Amino acid sequence: MRLLRIGRPGEERPCAVGPGGEVRDLSAWVPDWTGPALDPDVLRELAARLRREAGALPLADPAAERIGPPVRPGGHLLSIGLNYRMHAAEAGLELPDEPIVSSKAPSTLVGPYDDLLLPPGGEKTDWEVELAVVIGRRAQYLPDPAAAPAHIAGFATADDVSERTWLLERGGQWIKGKSFESFSPLGPWLVTPDEAGDPQRLRLTCRVNGRLMQDGSTADMVHDVTRLVWYLSQFMVLHPGDVVLTGTPAGVALGRPDQPYLRPGDVVEAEVSGLGAHRQVCRAAVPAKAPAVTGPRTGLPAGAGRKGESG
Numbered sequence: 001m002r003l004l005r006i007g008r009p010g011e012e013r014p015c016a017v018g019p020g021g022e023v024r025d026l027s028a029w030v031p032d033w034t035g036p037a038l039d040p041d042v043l044r045e046l047a048a049r050l051r052r053e054a055g056a057l058p059l060a061d062p063a064a065e066r067i068g069p070p071v072r073p074g075g076h077l078l079s080i081g082l083n084y085r086m087h088a089a090e091a092g093l094e095l096p097d098e099p100i101v102s103s104k105a106p107s108t109l110v111g112p113y114d115d116l117l118l119p120p121g122g123e124k125t126d127w128e129v130e131l132a133v134v135i136g137r138r139a140q141y142l143p144d145p146a147a148a149p150a151h152i153a154g155f156a157t158a159d160d161v162s163e164r165t166w167l168l169e170r171g172g173q174w175i176k177g178k179s180f181e182s183f184s185p186l187g188p189w190l191v192t193p194d195e196a197g198d199p200q201r202l203r204l205t206c207r208v209n210g211r212l213m214q215d216g217s218t219a220d221m222v223h224d225v226t227r228l229v230w231y232l233s234q235f236m237v238l239h240p241g242d243v244v245l246t247g248t249p250a251g252v253a254l255g256r257p258d259q260p261y262l263r264p265g266d267v268v269e270a271e272v273s274g275l276g277a278h279r280q281v282c283r284a285a286v287p288a289k290a291p292a293v294t295g296p297r298t299g300l301p302a303g304a305g306r307k308g309e310s311g
Contacts, residue, residue, distance in 0.1 A: 001047040002189040003033050003154070005068040006060050012068040015060045016050060017189070024050065024057040033190065034072040038136040038153040038240040043192055062188070068111040070156055070190035071134055075241035077104040077184055079160050080228060081174065083247025084220045090255030099223045099231055104160075105179035109243070112187040112278040116161065116268060117285035119180045124164035125262040125282075128248035129206040129214050129270040131199060132158035133225055134190055139238040148229035153240065154192040155199055157272040159185050159206070159280070160245045164254055164261070181285065186243065188276045196274060199225045203273040204249055209266055213256075216249025 004023070005012035014033045018024045029046065030037040037043075050057075081100035082088045088095050118125050136153025160178065167177025193199075199218060206214035218224075223231065228246060232238055253261045262268065264284045271277035 001043060001050065001192045001195065003192075004062065004070050004187065004189050005033060005072070006062055006065050007068060008066060009068065012072075013060070016046070018054040018057075019051050020054070022054075023060045023062055024054055025060045026050075026057060028057065032072045033070060034074075034241045036240065038071070038134065040136050040150065040153060040192075043136065043153060047192070066111060067113060067188050069109050069186040070188070071186070071241050071243065073106050073109040075106070075135075075239060075243065076236075077106060077109060077243050077245070078102070078232065079104055079174070079178055079245045080223070080247045083222050084216060084249045085222060086216065086220055086250035087248055087252070087255070088222075090250045090252075095222055099228055101232070102174040102178060104175065104184055107181055108179055108184035110182045110185050112157070112185050112276070112280075114182060114185065114280065116185070116262070116280040116282045117180065117182040118262060118264060118282055119163060119285050120287060122163045122165065122180070123261065124253075124259075126162050126164055126253045127206050127208065127213065127262065127268050127270065128160040128162060128252055129204045129272070130158045130160045130245045130248050131202060131204065131218055131225070131272055131275075132156040132186055133199075133229065133244040133246060135229070135238045135242040135244070136240050138240065139229060139233040142230045142233040145224075145226035145230040148226040149193065151229060151238065152193060152225075154190045155196045155272075155275055156186050156190050157188075157270060157275045157278060158243075158245050159268065159270045159278060160248060161185075184243075184245070185270070185278050185280055187278070191275050202275070205271050206251065207269040208260070208262070213253075214249050214251035216251070218246075220249060221247060
């Protein structure tokens with residue numbers, strides 16, 4: 001089954017691709033793609049019901065409305081570093097014996113066609129096409145990697161966008177370079193494992209302004225999908241809707257001689273075979289203006305007295 005969410009930010013409706021290729025609104029069946037609705041057993045039941053009763057559900061038009069991220073934001077966003085052999089080589093770094101784990105703010109999660117916002121002062125914003133794993137069932141202390149598939153709702157195309165200045169030059173944790181708004185585009189679909197196929201045999205590509213920058217395979221992963229889910233469960237509880245970004249292949253701007261980091265107007269297209277593609281236009285983020293400070297009870301700007309009152 002292919003799941004997606006359609007609507008304005010914060011107002012997305014849970015949808016799925018029907019047996020005829022049409023998109024159906026499943027709001028009458030599930031409140032959203034989150035929590036218990038992502039359990040693999042529940043998804044199998046929904047897929048069977050969709051095959052039987054798709055005609056009773058309203059149609060949705062993804063060409064006429066915004067497509068949001070395929071899972072509701074709010075869960076963990078976990079990012080795995082240096083998980084492709086060729087990417088580690090281009091960075092001049094040793095392969096890690098254990099997965100390198102970072103995290104991202106939930107506010108980074110956006111739809112596959114939303115704008116990519118380049119942060120103020122960010123001169124080294126970089127692309128990272130990745131396979132995303134979405135957790136569908138609570139996972140804690142899994143006994144071995146073979147237990148991991150029962151806890152996976154599905155897979156999606158992701159771009160683990162990173163601002164290298166904050167990531168590598170400002171000290172501290174990688175989360176600082178990965179948590180800017182819009183830095184985790186996801187989708188368009190969440191594809192259940194039965195349709196996605198072998199997650200270790202998927203092609204990943206990323207193009208910038210039409211130029212092919214990344215062209216790799218999940219077969220190049222150092223730690224495969226099942227090992228990553230098992231490993232994470234050893235020190236944290238994974239909940240339905242949590243997203244694991246599993247690493248990026250070679251070809252990022254950081255590893256290129258000219259280091260062509262993203263600039264306003266650039267177009268980034270990321271794709272994982274069978275999981276769909278993104279298309280994002282880069283634009284400069286505009287800092288929000290600070291609201292006027294008001295007095296404690298009057299609602300007037302601070303320092304402004306009522307008529308007849310002295311300052």
